[in-house]
Amino acid sequence: MESVDENGGSRLVVTELGYIKELVRQLDVNLGGCPDHCKRLAAQIFALTERSIGMIRSGHYDCRKRSAAGLDSPPFSATPSPLSDVSGMPFHNNKKRKTMEKRKHQVRVSSEGGGAETPVDDGHSWRKYGQKDILGAKHPRGYYRCTHRKSQGCAATKQVQRADEDPALFDVIYHGEHTCVHKTVATAAAAMAQPAEENPDARRHLQNLSTSLTVNTEGLTATAGHQGCGTTTSFCFSSQAAGVLTTPQEHYPFSMPSTPENCFGQRASLSTSLEPSPVTSDSNRFSMNPFQAEWRAQSEYDEVVSALVAAGTMPALAMEMEEETAFSLDEFEFDVSSFLA
DNA sequence: GTAATTTGACCTTC
DNA sequence: GAAGGTCAAATTAC
Numbered sequence: 001m002e003s004v005d006e007n008g009g010s011r012l013v014v015t016e017l018g019y020i021k022e023l024v025r026q027l028d029v030n031l032g033g034c035p036d037h038c039k040r041l042a043a044q045i046f047a048l049t050e051r052s053i054g055m056i057r058s059g060h061y062d063c064r065k066r067s068a069a070g071l072d073s074p075p076f077s078a079t080p081s082p083l084s085d086v087s088g089m090p091f092h093n094n095k096k097r098k099t100m101e102k103r104k105h106q107v108r109v110s111s112e113g114g115g116a117e118t119p120v121d122d123g124h125s126w127r128k129y130g131q132k133d134i135l136g137a138k139h140p141r142g143y144y145r146c147t148h149r150k151s152q153g154c155a156a157t158k159q160v161q162r163a164d165e166d167p168a169l170f171d172v173i174y175h176g177e178h179t180c181v182h183k184t185v186a187t188a189a190a191a192m193a194q195p196a197e198e199n200p201d202a203r204r205h206l207q208n209l210s211t212s213l214t215v216n217t218e219g220l221t222a223t224a225g226h227q228g229c230g231t232t233t234s235f236c237f238s239s240q241a242a243g244v245l246t247t248p249q250e251h252y253p254f255s256m257p258s259t260p261e262n263c264f265g266q267r268a269s270l271s272t273s274l275e276p277s278p279v280t281s282d283s284n285r286f287s288m289n290p291f292q293a294e295w296r297a298q299s300e301y302d303e304v305v306s307a308l309v310a311a312g313t314m315p316a317l318a319m320e321m322e323e324e325t326a327f328s329l330d331e332f333e334f335d336v337s338s339f340l341a
Numbered sequence: 342g343t344a345a346t347t348t349g350a351c352c353t354t355c
Numbered sequence: 356g357a358a359g360g361t362c363a364a365a366t367t368a369c
Contacts, residue, residue, distance in 0.1 A: 128346055130361060143360070147345090159360090 105174040108163065124178060126158060138164045148180035155179065 027041045109122070126144035133140045139162035146154040156178040163169040 127344090129363095131347075132359065132361095135358065141359085145361095157360095 107172050107174075109170050109172055122158075122172070124156070134161065137161060139167070146178060146180055152180040 023041055023044055030037055030041065125147040127147045127149070128142055128144050130143035131140050132143070141159055141161040144158045144160060146156040148154040155176045157175045159173045159175075161171050163171055
């Protein structure tokens with residue numbers, strides 16, 4: 001892999017994740033199209049994910065800075081697991097709720113069909129445990145926890161509040177991680193037996209979410225396609241891009257299409273430079289170290305991408321990947337800001 | 342009968 | 356003391 005300084009290496013990881021996110025969008029666009037191309041896209045996503053993981057493992061996150069900054073955490077094992085770090089887990093013995101460093105992830109989603117009382121299904125099953133009128137808000141906030149809290153000890157929670165300015169939109173704040181069996185993956189096998197074209201509800205669901213889902217990255221600039229390309233910019237790949245990229249130029253396999261089918265009729269090139277990302281002072285940023293983010297990225301992508309490749313075209317999985325990719329972007333952005341500042 | 346939702350009370354933080 | 360978050364009994368839905 002190319003030699004880069006710590007900052008550059010970290011930015012590369014952020015950039016890679018941005019590309020992965022954009023790839024998932026491409027997958028979304030092409031869901032009704034050629035299954036072979038969907039499989040290729042999935043393979044590209046998989047390869048980019050693998051390489052991002054490799055970048056982190058190769059040391060582009062400099063642990064020395066962690067020590068210098070007094071951020072030493074317990075020694076990481078060869079297979080770091082966020083589950084061993086209670087700081088990221090809610091409901092541990094620390095009774096100070098507000099000061100708990102829980103994962104927090106905010107998205108804005110539309111309601112099902114625009115007028116429903118709840119936002120679109122996010123792939124998990126939730127049980128409502130409270131509702132509260134919030135000062136200054138027109139609509140009450142609903143409190144939900146994972147249905148599997150009791151059976152599997154899953155500590156994930158979310159808050160749902162209808163947006164004041166647009167009742168069709170909901171602000172959803174996720175806390176904690178799902179430790180339960182993932183519904184999406186658990187149902188993937190059943191869904192695989194049903195092609196996308198035979199599942200209009202799933203496709204409509206995905207399209208609805210993809211057009212409405214906005215991930216709150218609060219100043220994140222590493223999102224692919226942001227460099228003047230606009231949100232409609234599409235990436236194009238050479239068919240041999242995955243898994244064989246070693247030079248800086250090859251590191252960004254986004255180029256003019258080598259074949260018409262690779263491009264969906266949209267062409268764009270992507271700048272490989274990144275502007276410095278503004279560091280926000282948001283105290284609500286979740287706290288994961290890069291190794292936790294790595295572990296999470298690996299487990300999630302392995303799980304979802306494998307199912308996606310097997311299925312060829314899977315709206316629900318594509319939706320989840322887009323969300324998870326954006327989530328990982330948030331994590332890395334914060335990690336980079338914290339560790340390299 | 343079981344599971345989910347509602348809602349007032351309680352707890353924690355600021 | 357106010358506001359947000361959670362608990363748990365009562366109620367409702369399946």
